[in-house]
Amino acid sequence: MLYVEILGNLPEMAQGEVRALLEMASPEFRIIERDYLFLALKGDKKAFPLLNRLGLAHEYGELLFSAKSLEELYSKAENVKWKNYIRGTFKVDRETMVNCSHLVENVEKKLGAIISKRGFKVNLSSPETLIRVYCGKKLWVGIRERFFKAKPFNERKADQRPFYKPIALPPRVARAMVNLARAKKEVLDPFMGTGGILIEAGLMGLKVYGVDLRRDMVEGAKRNLEHYGVKNYVLKQGDATKLRELFPDKTFEAVATDPPYGSSATLGGRKREELYKKALSSIYDVLDGYLSIAFPAQFNAEIVAEKIGFEVLEKYYQRVHSSLDRYFYVMRT
Template sequence: MLYVEILGNLPEMAQGEVRALLEMASPEFKIIERDYLFLAVKGDERAFPFLNRLGLAHEYGRLLFSAESLEELYSKAENTEWEKYIQGTFKVDRETMANCSHRVEDVERKLGALISKRGFKVNLSSPDTLIRVYCGKKLWVGVRERFFKAKPFNERKADQRPFYKPIALPPRVARAMVNLSRARREILDPFMGTGGILIEAGLMGLRAYGVDLRKDMVEGAKRNLEYYGVKDYVLKQGDATKLKELFPNKTFEAVATDPPYGSSATLGGRKREELYEKALSSIYEVLDGYLSIAFPAQFNAEKVAERIGFEVLEKYYQRVHSSLDRYFYVMRT
C-alpha cells in the first residue's frame, strides 16, 4: 500500500493526475480511498518512477496502516514490524488536515516513544526515516518516500525564465497536464508559447515537440528549454491547425496544450471558437492516445470534441480570476 498527499488548490485534478500515473505503472494500481487531501493507494514500489513525476502533490510514501481511533493506532503500531521500514534514525511527524476528527496533539510523542522502545533512535532535526501520521476522518500512518519541494517549481515560473511572457501555466499545473496525457516517451504541445509544458515534459525525460505561430515564441521557447537543461526537443514555427503538414508521417502518443484565451475578435487571424475547433481536428489527425487540454468555460469543448471523434474522459474546473473560468480536459482518440 502507498499514500499520496495532494495539493489543495486543484484537488480533483490532482487526484486525476495520481490516477493517470498509477494506471501507467500497472492496471492493478488504483486509489482506494480519499480522506480530504490524503489518498490511500493500492500499489507498490513499481509505482515510484511514475509518482516521481507528480506536479500537484506534496509527497508520497508507503502506507503502513489506518485506524479509526488513537487506541487502534497505538495497538496497530505495537504489532508493526518497524525494522522493515525504518533505516537509521527516525522522527514522527503529524499532519492535521482540515477534517481531522481526533485529538492528536500528543500523537508524535506517544508513537515516537512506542517505536523507540523497539531500539530505534529518534532524531528530530535530520532523521533518516520520517514516519507520517495524517489525521482526517481516519488516522493514517505511513513512511515518506519523497517530498516535492516548492523551490524547484518556483524557479521554473514564467518570470524566472530567460524568455518571459506573463501569461503562462504554473509549472505544477503544466506538469500535471503532461501526466494526464499519459505520455511515456514523447509529447506534443501545438500552442507551446514560452515552452512551460515542454520544460516539465523534458525534465521528466520525455522528447518534447512544440509548435507556435510566432517566430519569437519558437526562439524564446528554445532559450527556455536550454536554460533548464532540456536537450531532446523539436520546435517548429507553424500553425496548430495544420499539424499534419508540419509532421508528415508522424503520429504522437500524447498531446498536452493550453491554447490562447484571447477574447478579442481574432487569434492568429481567426475567431477563438473557430481556432479551437480547427486545432482539435488537427490534433485528432496526428494523435493516437491521450490529449490533455485547457479551454475557457464558455467554449463547449465536449460537444465539439465528441463530434470530431474524441472520447472525453475527464474535466476539471478552475476559476483563474474574475474574467476567466476554465476547464482542463482529458480526451482520447
C-alpha cells in the same frame, strides 16, 4: 499500499493526475480511498518512478496502516515490524488536516515511544526515516518517500525564465497536464508559447515537440528549454490547425496544450471558437493516445470534441480570475 498528499488548489485534478500515473504503472494500481487531501493507494514501489513526476502533490510514500481511533493506531503500531521500514534514525511527524476528527496533540510522542522501545534512535532535526501520521476522518500512518519542494517549481515560473511572457501556466499545473496525457516517451504541445509544458515534460525525461505560430515564441521557447537543461526537443514554427503538414510521418502518443484565450491578434487573426475547433481536428489527425487540454468555460469543448471523434474522459474546473473560468479536459482518440 502507498499514499499521496495532494495540493488543495485543484484537488480533483490532482486526484486525476495520481490516477493517471497509477494507471501507467500497472492496471492493478488504483486509488482506494480519499480522506480530504490524503489518498490511499493500492500499489507498491513499482509506482515510485512515475509518482516522482507528480506536479499537484506535496508528497508520497509507503502506507503502513489506517486506524479509526488512537487506541487502534497504537495497537497496530505495536505489531508493525518497524525494522522493515526504518533505516537509521527516525522522527514521527503529524499532519492535522481540516477534517481531523481525533485528539492527536501527543500522537508523535506516543508513537515515537513505541518505536523507540524497538531500539531505533530518534533524530528530530535530520532523521533518515520520516514517519508521517495524517489525521482526517481516519488516522493514517506511512513512511515518506519523497517531498516535493516548492522552490524548484518556483524557479521555473514564467517570470524566472530567460524568455518571459506573463501569460503562462504555473509549472505544477503544466506538469499535471503532461501526466494527465499519460505521456510515457514523448509529448506534443501545438500551442507551446514560451515552452512551459515542454519544460516540465523534458525534465521528466520525455522527448518534447513544440509548435507555435510566432517565430519569436519558437526562439524564446528554445532558450527556455536550454536554460533548464532540456536537450531532447523538436520545435517548429507553424499552425496548430495544420499539424499533419508539419509532421507528415509522425503520430504522437500524447498531446498536452493550453491554447490562447486572448484577442484576434494573439489568435492569428481568427475567431477563438473557430481556432479551437480546427485545432482539435488537427490534433486528432496526429494523435493515437491521450490529449490534455484547457479551454475557457464558455467554449463547449465536449460537443465539439466528440463530433471529431474524441472520447472525453475527465473535466476539471478552475476559476482563474473574474474574467476567466476554464476547464482542463482529458480526451482519448
